[in-house]
Amino acid sequence: xxxxxxxxxxxxxxxxxxxxxxxxxxxxxxxxxxxxxxxxxxxxxxxxxxxxxxxxxxxxxxxxxxxxxxxxxxxxxxxx
Numbered sequence: 001x002x003x004x005x006x007x008x009x010x011x012x013x014x015x016x017x018x019x020x021x022x023x024x025x026x027x028x029x030x031x032x033x034x035x036x037x038x039x040x041x042x043x044x045x046x047x048x049x050x051x052x053x054x055x056x057x058x059x060x061x062x063x064x065x066x067x068x069x070x071x072x073x074x075x076x077x078x079x080x
Contacts, residue, residue, distance in 0.1 A: 005012040016026075024043040031042045059065045 003014045003016075005014060026043045029044055031044055033040045033042070056065070
């Protein structure tokens with residue numbers, strides 16, 4: 001497929017057809033790799049909150065999930 005370079009500020013970009021982006025489930029970002037043969041663009045296959053379960057388990061194991069006690073306000077009264 002032949003694509004044209006278009007000005008984007010001081011750089012240049014390419015426009016990718018919507019049908020291709022939809023077919024690859026591309027959202028906002030792609031992984032770009034420069035090789036000897038050219039430039040390779042790959043869709044990012046991430047799920048929201050991916051890895052959170054393991055991170056929370058690690059925090060619990062390390063005792064990093066304990067909230068600190070809130071300091072006593074010394075009888076401070078709010079004025080409304």
